[in-house]
Amino acid sequence: MRAAVYTGAGGPEVISIRDVSRPEPGAEQVSVRVLASGLNRADLLQRMGRYPAPPGAPADIPGLEFVGVVDATGPGVAAFQPGQRVFGLAAGGGQAEFVVSHERLLVAVPDALDTIQAAAVPEAFITAHDALFTQAGLAPGERVLIHAAGGGVGATAVQLAHAAGCVVFATTRTPSKVARIQALGADVVVDASREDFAAVVARATGGEGVHVCIDFVGAAYLAQNLAALAVKGRMVEVGTLSGADARIDLGLILRKRLHLIGTALRARPLEEKIAATRLFAERVLPQVARGLARPSSSPDWVRPIVDRVFPLDALAEAHRYMASDAAFGKIVIRIAGE
Numbered sequence: 001m002r003a004a005v006y007t008g009a010g011g012p013e014v015i016s017i018r019d020v021s022r023p024e025p026g027a028e029q030v031s032v033r034v035l036a037s038g039l040n041r042a043d044l045l046q047r048m049g050r051y052p053a054p055p056g057a058p059a060d061i062p063g064l065e066f067v068g069v070v071d072a073t074g075p076g077v078a079a080f081q082p083g084q085r086v087f088g089l090a091a092g093g094g095q096a097e098f099v100v101s102h103e104r105l106l107v108a109v110p111d112a113l114d115t116i117q118a119a120a121v122p123e124a125f126i127t128a129h130d131a132l133f134t135q136a137g138l139a140p141g142e143r144v145l146i147h148a149a150g151g152g153v154g155a156t157a158v159q160l161a162h163a164a165g166c167v168v169f170a171t172t173r174t175p176s177k178v179a180r181i182q183a184l185g186a187d188v189v190v191d192a193s194r195e196d197f198a199a200v201v202a203r204a205t206g207g208e209g210v211h212v213c214i215d216f217v218g219a220a221y222l223a224q225n226l227a228a229l230a231v232k233g234r235m236v237e238v239g240t241l242s243g244a245d246a247r248i249d250l251g252l253i254l255r256k257r258l259h260l261i262g263t264a265l266r267a268r269p270l271e272e273k274i275a276a277t278r279l280f281a282e283r284v285l286p287q288v289a290r291g292l293a294r295p296s297s298s299p300d301w302v303r304p305i306v307d308r309v310f311p312l313d314a315l316a317e318a319h320r321y322m323a324s325d326a327a328f329g330k331i332v333i334r335i336a337g338e
Helices: 041-047 115-119 122-135 152-163 175-183 197-204 219-228 250-256 270-293 312-323
Strands: 002-006 015-019 029-039 065-073 085-089 098-102 106-108 143-146 167-172 188-191 210-215 229-237 259-262 306-311 330-334
Touching: 002 312, 015 312, 029 115, 029 122, 029 312, 041 312, 065 098, 065 115, 065 122, 085 115, 085 122, 085 270, 106 270, 115 306, 115 330, 122 152, 122 210, 122 229, 122 270, 143 152, 152 167, 167 175, 167 197, 175 188, 188 197, 197 219, 210 219, 219 229, 219 250, 229 250, 306 312, 312 330
Parallel strands: 143 167, 143 210, 167 188, 210 229, 229 259, 306 330
Antiparallel strands: 002 015, 029 065, 029 098, 029 330, 065 085, 085 106
């Protein structure tokens, strides 16, 4: 099969599209013919040698999510049959013509979603829902601060929090994205390249702060994040784009009784990934289907946002585009035609 392969650690030049051995499904596993795959920051970090694949995942084939058609099933599979459209998460290997997945990590694709839309869903929606509601315990009416809100996960988190009846603060470092983030349901959008977002939050909340912060930036935002949190606030660290090493004010954490929570889906045990996937299928996917079918009559609707689509052979170009921070929403890699 054809697959994207990292030939070493480095820039986009280490990406090669080549023929590799096709994986075969084992017990409780499903082989999926991949049609498209979402591109994620983790793919870029892995290419640079900063985010190695966990044990058991392909070490040099990227791709943390996919949409495709069931091709074959291994022993004990009961939930899916060849020909069904499915999507899901992978610990790696999603940017190839075939991928093997545990059957309970797969979800049937609703008819309302086309292939490209579906490719933009798994990583963004499962990660955002897990961070907001499972990890942070976000409740209706609470205030939440979401960083990198023009990215795939950030834009999804804004929609989910708004649909849940929360007051949404969001940040971006790209001025042209401010109005688009507001259109997703953010109540206050801060251009973090020009403003101190903690000061904006303090003014808007009368000094009370936000109950939850979802952060992808890491070290550079830590001090402001802690300042922006309310008493008993919860911060979920999803990424460390600016680095992982930072000084921390333990006294502030004690005084405010703050909760700092780290999360990463890729390296979680199988059962935890299954639980996150099932919650997404039960609670979020119906919102997506409603939003695509009749958004005006569904106050809690959400939708995938696709910025650009690249063919697999242009994966290096897609990496450069993601690194430019120009994208709004998801970048999708088309693996094959339908």
